[in-house]
Amino acid sequence: MTGRLEGKVALVSGAARGQGRSHAVRLAEEGADIVAFDACRQLDTVEYPLSTPEDLKETVRLVEQLDRRVLATEADVRDSDAVGALVAEAVDRFGRLDVVCANAAVTGFVDDTWSITDEQWDQMIGINLTGVFRTVRAAAPAMIEAGNGGSIVITSSSAGTKGMVNLGHYCAAKHGVVGLMRTLANELAPHWIRVNSLHPTGVNTPFINNDHIRGFIEANPSWAANMQNALPVDQVEPVDISNAVVWLASDEARYVTGVSLPIDAGFAQR
Template identity: 70%
Template sequence: MGTRLQGKVALVSGAARGQGRAHAVRLAEEGADIIAFDVCRQLDTVPYPLATPEDLQETVALVEKLDRRIIARTADVRDDAAVRAVVADGVAELGRLDVVIANAGIATFAENTWSLTDAAWDEMIGVNLTGVFRTVRAAIPAMIEAGNGGSIVITSSTAGLKGMGHIAHYSAAKHGVVGLARTLAIELAPHSIRVNTVHPTGVNTPMVVNEQTGAFLDGNTGLQNLLPVSMVEAADVANAVLWLTSDEGRYITGVSLPVDAGFLQR
């Protein structure tokens, strides 16, 4: 157990498994209490299995095993009232809010941009962009009111820094959160709240390790990392997130941090 986030409270979206769970557990290892939420049901356009309520309870158990407090709720990031309720409940129970990890996201694919359906486009933008906006919009007033400064980290992607075929809706959303973060970094600097994005390459999580995503990766031989690894681990991204949220990153704001094994150098 470390102490880099001792006494602080972190909100993590998409916390039931994958990167979100890794972030919640890593921040708890450094002393943070956690407000966690996830949709915990299947979405209409997503072909691979999404997280379940049981997955979220596993995250709860892992955080509690570290002797940290956690408030966990089922909520859709697109549902403004539900997200606001998660933040309100968490702050009421844990007393403050210092860190926001806007991580919830989905991945789907299409033959090309013009074959994307309205449903696929709308659900992707709703979860991966609008959901991030609603998460930070709900959280920021509590952070400002607390007066302790803080850190917001948004999960983008290497597809948020370069174009990629077959994922126009995903890439558009992940580019969009970069613009959102850069604007928030300017607006929140007077409150000593820092805002950054992380940009992973493929991560060894259920969103990537499934038949649908595997078929996309197999059909795109240009999607190769510079370092000799096919994917990074969720823990690798969580360590970067921890650095950005801790005092070690206290003067880092408005940046797009790749955790990409050199993928963007290709």
């Protein structure tokens, strides 16, 4: 443990597995105590397996193994009451909140944008955009009141930088969080709270390594050809994104705010 975040408390949504688990563990490795939450249940519009309560327990085990404190609960980012209650409990238990990692998201391919059902649209926007808003809305007042400044890191996507066919609802949400980030960066700057977004390419997690995503790509080779990175790697690792989270949360990035940071192996340059 190098201690760049010693004494800090970090809230991570979507923490049961994948990038969220990786972020929680890396933040803990740097000395932060962790507040972790995830819905841990399946949704009707998502065509691949989502996280489970057992996944969240494993995240807790990994954080505790690093001798850091952790508060974890099953909560949906769309549930304002649940997220607000978790933030209140975290501040009561740990005395502060310094880092917010708004990471929870779902994805899924569609034939085209005009075939998206109301339910598909509402769940995608609800989790990937509204869920970010509700997470930050719950956390920001506690961070302001504490007076310690802080860092909010919002996970967008390469799909938040350009349009991608068959992902209209996902692209809309991931573009939306960038506008939210930029506004929050201005609003929270007087409180020394920095707000940035991350834009990963494909990451080696169950989010994309599942039958739904693989099946669509195999059936649409022209689409897959358009998804190549500039660097000769198909996917990056979760820790590659987590290292950026740690940097943005640390004093090393104390003057970095309002930035859309690609960790995309050059995908945006193709």
